[in-house]
Amino acid sequence: MARRERRTRVKERPVVGAPTARDFASGVSPDWCPGCGDFGVLSSLQNAYAKLGRGNHEHLTVSGIGCSSNLPGYVQTYGMHTLHGRALAVATGAKMANHEMNVVVTGGDGDGYGIGGNHFVHTMRKNVDLLYIVMNNQIYGLTVGQTSPTSLMGMKTYSTPFGNIEEPINPIALAIVAGATYVARGFSGNPRQLADLMYNGMQHKGFALIDVFSPCVTFNKDNTFDFFKPRVQELPEDHDVSDKGVALEQAVKWGDEIPIGLFYQDTERSSLEQMEPVLENGPMAHQPLGISKEQGEAIIRRLM
């Protein structure tokens, strides 16, 4: 893995005028291998943050553990680098505590679809207003190359020297049926489209998943940039994103043509925060603490 050149954050500058992607660079050089797909995801995210036009302090970037999960250190926003697989749970808590913040979750396929699989399914079901970006390299990068829940059949890895015999998960199809309301696939080799998907995902009210093909150039010799470049195809222009059935048809496509773009979006369904009446006075984190004497006395009356 690459030597990290710069290790300290740059000083946070007040943003004057419209922010640019550079305002969202932390100054810490990513410790990713040269050529790693995650670089494209990082730059797309910095662009999307900038386009949203809000201050650095109004974003929270949350990750788990993995190469990809190191990302919060490289963006100039509030960040949480949590446990392996737990980013969605932590992010849900943070969003519930302060729903005025833009909360973005980043991580890897092992982190999100493997160890974090339970949180993944349930966070989508709850439709928490988060943008979840999975840098899917179909491998466990940080632990130097074991099979992951998205590794293809037959793939040889450190832990499957004779080839993988387990069917991979289909995150797009899973997300559509589990209740996510914005489901997209991007490609690190197509950062412009990816930034748009991210920006729209941040604007979306509800749970947004972007599964990103983000090749691991060191440990996945099968699913490389060269593998994806000829295969990825934009979804057809007349693709109806509001139709679950059509979205699923596209989601199961794999082979010489692999669709990317926005598969599914439900703009009708309320997100969890919108459903939650206790948020009507603003973020929980800003509410006065404790209870009044009158509230206490009312509780006691019910206990007599």
Place this chain on the structure above:
Amino acid sequence: MANYDFVVAVGGAPGQGIDTVGKSMSQICARHGLHVFTYSAYQSLIRGGHTFLTIRISSEPVANHGDKIDLVIALDRNSLEKHLPHVAPGGAIIYNSDDVKQAPEREDIQLCPISYKELSDNTDRKKLMLNICMFGVALNMVGGDLAVLEDIITLTFLKRKGQAITDANLAVARAGYNHAAAHFNPFEAQFTKQEPLAFVDGNSAMAMGGAAAGVKFYCAYPMSPSTGVLKWMADNARDLSIMVRQCEDEISVINMVIGAAHAGCRAMCATSGGGFALMTEAIGSAGMMEIPIVVINVQRGGPSTGLPTKTEQGDLWQLLGASQGDFPKIIVSPTSIMDGFDTIPELFNLVDKFQCPGMVLSDLTLSMGFTTFAPESVNWQPKIDRGELITGAAQTNGDYLRYQITDSGISPRAIPGTPGHVHVVATDDHDEDGGLISDEFTNPHKRRDIMDKRQRKMEGIAAQLPPPTLEGPEDAEITLIGWGSTHSVIGEAAQQLTEAGMPTNHIHFKWLYPIDEDAVNAVLDKAAHAVVVECNYTGQFARFLRGETGFKAAGHIRKYDGEPFMPHHIVEGAQELFGGKVGVYVPYQEIVV
């Protein structure tokens, strides 16, 4: 007048309305100004099985269920047979003669058969209201007020079940009450009337303490015996503006709490041993990221799924060892139900100040027990001190260091959303700025500095925690040492022993970890022949105390059969260990449910 101290027990099958009787009885006592402590011996079955609810009623505050049973209400034949031997001489047992072919035999107690068929005019074939009828009988015998009973029946049923059912219940209650007046001897000691009290269970008390402390985020995954906290929070969430969530598992619970706490809320969760086990990795992450959280572990019998409906103090080492590595943490074990209320705000102030996880060690006895309290004794507005928190909009020039190295080890904490303080918190070890020091260049000097910084907080915490108290005569011959929920039962045993000519005192621990060795040893130095009393097999607290202070107890009284201590269990153990004897005494549990 001598102290009024009377125990009523209700036995029956789940579904026979034992809880209704228990709750109503406690409520009536509370309205009479009498103190109550209840213990329910029950089983996990939703229907079937057997439940035995003990209600101790006293003119003085009580916090354990005592030794003797004066009056048993047997809702079914099984209860009659099972609990007939448990009635103290001079006591009474109420049973339904319709179910019984042969009258039970005991001459030293009053047998109180009723024919429910007759008393209900044969209108309730399914015996749905037998509990209420027998309750009427019992209330008459102890001198309770029929009007108060009527009031409580109306309160219990009218809103939920309507007028007809309320009237039917009132009718059988009156029939029972009047039948007793005509046929049974009242107890000599009768209910008195004082200022009314309120009553509450231990889980609700901790939830209320959370609300008073300013908890704004609560989440849980259901697990007995902790679910009562979730119930209270869910019931009161809207009124009190608290976010309450049920999660997919306990791993999610703790991580959500961490997320909410980091974003600025006071956040709390509760579980039992198995759920706590799932939380352990994240508890360490709260230590590493320096995020203040409160986790309640309501212990039940272990190991594994263990005894879901039975009590134990068997999770101490689980909490002590929760998560890998060393990090600051606080463990506290409330000593009574209302102490549970006070403990939560106290703990929140500590974890906010020292930015670390705080763990509350309750158990089934404390959490599922009910107690009375004087309404005016509750402090709804405890001190709230959030420590060194940055929430203001002051723009810094960007030199904010989340983990700034300080003498106290405490680094001012900026809440996300605050301008000018953008930073990353990480579960990897990190430098003052949150930059990872774990990956490629593990820097031993930075690592040492940041470990020293975090661990320095432990000195501050230990200095702030009150040492245990020594209660009872100074010149005792035996000292009982306990922790947490057993405070009252050990205290009562010590008193009985002293009165019986064996002067006994009592050292009790509420704050378990960290320990200020000198302060604790100063108290332990006063101990006589020391006996540690605890509800587990291996003497977890005795071992802990020895490790932390070098103090080695001579004797041990340990119970691990699932049932809580009664005072006489401890008295008998202390008698065995009297005169400098060493060893482990395991009391025999007489009442088997």
